[in-house]
Amino acid sequence: MTKLNSQTSEYIYTCTHGLEEKSLSALEQRALFGEEADNLIKSTRNIDPSRSPFIKGRLSILFSGKSVQEIAKQVHQIELSDQTFKVLYIKINDLSNEQKIEYAERRIIEKEIGWNIIGEAQMKNPDILFGIVPFKGRWYFGTYQESESVWLHHVKKPQEYSTAISTRLARAVVNIAVPYPSGVRVIDPCCGIGTVLVEALSMGIQIVGSDRNPLVVKGSRENISYFNYDGRVKVQDIAEEEGHYDVAIIDMPYNIYSSATPEEQFVIIKHAKRIAKRVVILTIEDMDEMILMAGFKIVDRCVAHKGVKKLFSRQVIVCE
Known part of the structure; x- marks a missing residue:
């Protein structure tokens, strides 16, 4: 079983900025992560997402795979105890406009993952928020912490x-x-x-x-x-x-x-x-x-x- 409080070694950060803030956001990313990207950064550095005005959330990676189906086969390993959960498809990703996944399909992905997690799903105020996101041809799943402004x-x-x-x-x-x-x-x-x-x-x-x-x-x-x-x-x-x-x-x-x-x-x-x-x-x-x-x-x-x-x-x- 995979315990959620076990140390995660990799994270994906979701980022956004206005056009006028591109230069500032890039400099902040270079300082925090040693690299810059438009909307997603994969890093071993553990940064509180609420620190930055440009970071929208942090995915603590638990599993990865080539497809949603590969992720679905792994999530039954999660040990939730009595905690409720919700699965969120993260809309900030690196898919091209032609590859973009629309609302209905996003909900299907969330349900497919959720059905394979042993525990109680809760759509409002869950104890744990999970996220799933495509990045550089792979899918990543983990706990997701949203930024507070x-x-x-x-x-x-x-x-x-x-x-x-x-x-x-x-x-x-x-x-x-x-x-x-x-x-x-x-x-x-x-x-x-x-x-x-x-x-x-x-x-x-x-x-x-x-x-x-x-x-x-x-x-x-x-x-x-x-x-x-x-x-x-x-x-x-x-x-x-x-x-x-x-x-x-x-x-x-x-x-x-x-x-x-x-x-x-x-x-x-x-x-x-x-x-x-x-x-x-x-x-x-x-x-x-x-x-x-x-x-x-x-x-x-x-x-x-x-x-x-x-x-x-x-x-x-x-x-x-």
Whole structure:
């Protein structure tokens, strides 16, 4: 019998993104998985699907086969005890338009698999959700965990200003900066109202924040407290930071609340090099020359657009 709590060695992640987010999604995938794909990624890396705004779910692979019938012959091995279950055909897959499986056939596939599982089926709120998906000419079956859009809960906060980055972008940037959070110390030394801090704290990442503007620090603390996270934010210029961190995330100041001259921007980058091994910079301006002059190497990058018309864009630059 196959126990569901036995360690799974492979996963399939289902992913979606808008056209304007393609570059950002690809960079996040490279950080999390070491590769990029349009809609499905098969990996041995175990990532909580709710971490990413682009991951819709994670299939923990139990069985695979060349056909649905091969899967149906294997699923009787599952040991369910008293738990109820449901089988879901995963619509995000790599079938071509000509190969697409329509609604009626999807239900037939679900029933064929379900009839061979020893246990009680439950269509609403089952104890276990199973998924089946075609990928690269094979069929894969396993437990399926759907993503929760955690960042959406953070959109409305007590303190905000119009030019702050979106919670969706902030969450992706945190994943790019800190793909594997265990034991990693992170700082956001130009934290503004704390959008990055809130997303990182919601993922259990060890992050501290600071900003030279006392007004935005006050707003950042209020936002963190509003979502019941425990985070430390201090009024401090990056030049005064004496600690050392594994990663720094810097959304370059450019608005009326926290403006910075080119000279000040270079100072920020220089001090980022001093206090962190790895730095992810968000900027609306071309800063490659400054980054290289500060002694960094640019190892990856993308452009994050706002809206389908791409009227506003930020560069996300990974530096080491």
